[in-house]
Amino acid sequence: MKLRSLLDMPELRLELVTGAEELDRVIRWVVTTDLLDPGRYLGGRELVLTGLVWRSGPADSEVFVRALAKAGVSGLAAWDLARGTIPDDLVEACARHRIPLFKVPEDVAFATVTEEVVRHLSGARAADLTAVLDRHRRLVAGHGTGAGLAAVLDLVGRDLGMRCWVLTPTGRVVAGPEPPPAGTALARAFLTAPRLPHRHAGTTIFPVAEDTTSRVADWFLACEGDAAEWPPERRALTTELAAIVALERARLDDRLSAEGRLAQELVRLLVTGAPADETTARLELIGLDTSAAFVAVAASSRGTGRGALRPGELRAVLTEAMPVPRPVVGLLDDEAIALVQIDDPGRDIADEIGRTLDALAPGFAEGGLTVGVSDVVAPAELRGAVEEARYARRLAAGRTAPVCVVRHDELATHVLLLASVPDDVRHMFKVRLLDPLRTYDDVHNADLIRTLETFLQHSGSWTRCAEQLHLHVNSVRYRIQRIEDLTGRDLSRLEDRVDFFLALHLT
Incomplete structure (x- = not known):
């Protein structure tokens, strides 16, 4: 209940003396x-009633009102029956401390004010609870006719005057009234808030499935107002609403649908080298244009444990990042593969994906995401595009950014060349060249592998390598000398640098 509601109670006939700009304050009790x-x-947010018995002089008004302001009361209703007025010093003190002041008519008892306000408070809470139950009933009926989240949020806004939106972690508005909120700012607040619910820019942010889903793969609710001021029944409503949104998100997940199963099958056929006519037939079954151009995208989660995305979460994040609706997405163990049909071959899909995923970077306190994007190809060339995207994704895994997207034109020829080398040969080459350094690092914590990577990344520049590692140049020289001693190689020679470079990029 808000202070302005007091002026709408004809049985009380309260008059506002000062504080018209503060009438949206909430009353918790009297x-x-x-x-x-x-x-x-x-305790805060009370409507205080007083007969001014405490006042012995003008200075007392400042003491009394300052105490109310410090306690966080919502407003003050007063009348001095002995003097038949409200002193000017009390009015001035209330204005100074921004405490709304109401005049109580002399023929209205404080007990009457208390009774009426408490009755309205109880009625409002009961109405909220009734609304929750009724809304849940209408929701069940609504889903039977495909009403969806828009209808549910419309009910919340119409019945309770509380606008709510459902958003994704990239800031995309899934459902909610017009105009939409600043989705990017809300999404960043959702991803970085130390705990939820979280208040941001006049709204309160609630997770949808906090206990079961990583934030970067979850949806969230943004509701107008400060949840700290809501009665328990209204907080319960948001819990119900979050559960409803979770159900709707699960309903929209196509992994178990016929289309989702076809997408999974198509991705596996492409990876296993099925004939082009067989994969083209699957494209037609999914409903894609077999004369259009396509781009393949591969993604994998960085990190382990809590820092890593589960396969379903990885699939959800990649689907959200795609610049077209309903992309074909499948899973291969810990890697997700997407096929994107595009109408404009000149469209920079990698840049669009990168900008979308950059919005998720603040949510990766641990781990991250590596993504590879292929060149534009015809349907018959999709198998090669998938392999190209996977190679690019592996190259991205060697970089340190939480979210890293590597496009096809960043693929060096050595990546394609190494992919054709038998696994046992690649493994032996890597072991013989790098194992002496790894063993030395394990024993002495010398960081030789990282030093070698940084040295090669900076084309053998001692100064830039030292700056990157925050070391003195002499320390870098000492480490490089130790690397050469342990491996018998000379990093001033191009051939040896190439060998180290290849060994570091073998997977």
């Missing part, structure tokens, strides 16, 4: 007091 300093008995 307290009557005649203490000069009642602060210890106040």
Whole structure:
């Protein structure tokens, strides 16, 4: 209940003396007091009633009102029956401390004010609870006719006057009234908030499935207002609403649908080298244009444990990042593969994906995401595009950014060449060249592998390598010398640098 509601109660006939700009404050309870300093008995958001027995002089008004302001009361209703007025010093003190002041008519008892306000408070809470139950009933009926989230949020806005939106972690608005909120800012607040619910820019942010889903793969609710001021029944409503959104998100997940199963089958056929006519037939079954151009995208989660995305979460994040609706997405163990049909071959899909995923970077406190994007190809060339995207994704895995997207034109020829070398040969080459360094690092914590990678990344520049590692140049020289001693190689020679470079990029 808000203060302005007091002016709409004809049985009380309260008059506003000062504080018209603060009438949206919420009343939690009613307290009557005649203490000069009642602060210890106040908990905040009360309507305080007083007969001014505490006032012996003008200075007392400042003491009394300052105590109310410090306690966080919502407003003050007063009348001095002995003097038949409200003193000017009390009005001035209330204006100074921004405490709304109401005049109580002399023929209205404080007990009447208390009774009426408490009755309205109880009625509002009961109405909210009834609304929750009724809304849940209408929701079940609504889903039977495909009403979806838009209808549910419309009910919340119409019945309770509380606008709510459902958004993704990239800031995309899934459902909600017009105009939409600043989705990017809300998404960043959702991803970085130390705990949820979280208040941001006049809204309160709630997770949809906090206990079961990583934030970067979850949806979230943004509701107008400060949830700290809501009664318990309204907080319960948001819990119900979050559960409803979770159900809707699960309903829209196509992994178990016929189309989702076809997408999974198509991705596996492409990876296993099925004939082009067989994969083209699957494209037609999914409903894609077999004369259009396509781009393949591969993604994998960085990190382990809590820092890594589960396969279903990885698939959800990649689907959200795609610049077209309903992309073909399948899973291969810990890797997700997407096929994107495009109408404009000149469209920079990698850049669009990168900008979308950059919005998720703040949500990766641990781990991250590596993504590879192929060149534009015809349907018959999709198998090669998938392999190209996977190679690019592996190259991205060697970089340190939380979210890293590597496009096809960043693929060096050595990546394609190494992919054709038998696994046992690649493994032996890598072991013989790098194992002495790994063993030395394990024993001495010398960081030789990282030093070698940084040295090669900076084309053998001692100064830039030292700056990157925050070391003195002499320390870098010492480490490089140790690397050469342990491996018998000379990093001033191009051939040896190439060998180290290849060994570091073998997977």
